[in-house]
């Protein structure tokens with residue numbers, strides 16, 4: 001590991017976004033590995049100054065200048081912190097105790113213990129800005145992701161080039177060994193769960209578990225580890241304010257990584273970039289929708305379509321833009337991913353995501369379009385009022401409740417959640433879901449329920465057309481297969497409506513009760 005080289009030092013002092021981008025470009029282009037510890041200290045130091053400790057020099061009165069503020073990151077601050085990390089790790093891990101040149105589980109556990117034991121006894125683990133080595137070295141605090149990243153950075157300091165970060169949508173661990181075939185927990189997850197640090201992630205644990213993405217995590221190389229550091233930049237100053245300067249820096253660094261091809265296998269980073277582009281579009285760059293589509297394609301191409309968040313990034317965007325039909329479509333697609341998992345107690349994050357969609361956002365859409373519906377029906381006494389043609393968004397809204405596609409997206413959404421629950425150790429649905437479902441489905445025009453076709457999966461017309469399997473040209477076999485598939489899909493669609501009826505029935509019982 002090349003450590004803190006002179007060519008890195010000549011970038012200092014860092015005092016603009018451009019100077020930080022130049023340093024990152026140099027690190028990522030260079031033949032040596034990018035220095036994970038150095039980059040994390042730099043990002044953490046900038047983030048701290050722009051969010052946590054926004055103390056401005058006394059003589060600067062922000063109301064008068066439009067000058068963006070940017071901290072001056074000087075070499076000796078960064079070098080001191082870097083050397084402290086190096087001596088913490090090299091001083092506590094005696095490599096002679098471990099077989100030379102071979103990374104073992106015990107060695108990784110030792111590295112995790114060294115970082116773990118330097119953390120404060122008790123602090124609020126979910127606080128913001130605890131994800132970098134700057135937080136570890138100046139505050140002895142790390143969040144779950146920060147601990148995993150720090151262990152990988154420490155292994156890099158020790159010359160263990162086979163230890164890499166593995167990322168799911170809500171957890172992080174490491175892979176190591178010849179072809180990264182070994183796995184090890186190095187951090188905790190969630191609240192009140194005993195940490196499993198040092199243990200491998202067996203297929204038994206990972207299978208059908210969303211937390212481990214059923215064996216389809218983002219397995220990083222050094223470039224992707226840098227991408228996770230950049231994607232993890234947290235711009236929030238407080239609940240209602242973000243640092244514009246930090247957002248600009250994160251956006252520029254993500255475009256640098258994008259242009260170098262390092263986001264090709266990282267759906268969440270593409271999603272984060274899409275969110276940043278919605279706030280402040282960069283001319284000549286892909287639109288948020290294109291970026292969210294890229295994230296979806298990446299998840300389908302590299303991760304066997306086992307990631308939920310690419311669809312919820314897109315759906316949340318459509319919801320914000322009041323393109324409610326598209327939002328329902330992508331929520332249905334998200335549910336078609338989660339149905340391939342079994343729910344368990346460590347999956348609360350994605351449960352909360354679907355709960356908010358089903359019991360908050362979808363009912364909001366129904367309420368919005370219902371009121372739009374009544375507004376768009378002119379009252380006789382207002383006849384004098386010129387009835388303006390409904391605006392596009394109003395058109396979008398008022399026809400939702402008359403659109404069989406929207407109704408089928410909703411049934412697909414609920415069917416996915418029901419299938420997620422089937423075979424799970426922990427129930428998903430409770431009566432609150434049924435009440436919202438009844439409210440939502442009952443607002444649709446009864447005619448819709450008659451002429452709505454429940455398409456078998458992968459047979460919807462339009463862009464969702466799955467490539468017909470033209471390999472197998474044995475028509476005989478095709479017909480049988482098609483017959484079987486049709487029966488299977490009929491059963492599934494019956495389940496959807498039977499589930500819906502059951503839920504409706506249940507809630508009616510509850511209403512009477």
Ligand SMILES: CC1(C)CN=C(N2CCN(c3ncnc4sc(CC(F)F)cc34)CC2)S1
Nearest residue numbers: 145167168169170171172231268309312313
């Ligand atoms: C569609 C959403 C609800 C919006 N933001 C979402 N995020 C999901 C989590 N985010 C992430 N963004 C980049 N990389 C990672 S790795 C990881 C798991 C952690 F334990 F390491 C989380 C995450 C960023 C924000 S999902």
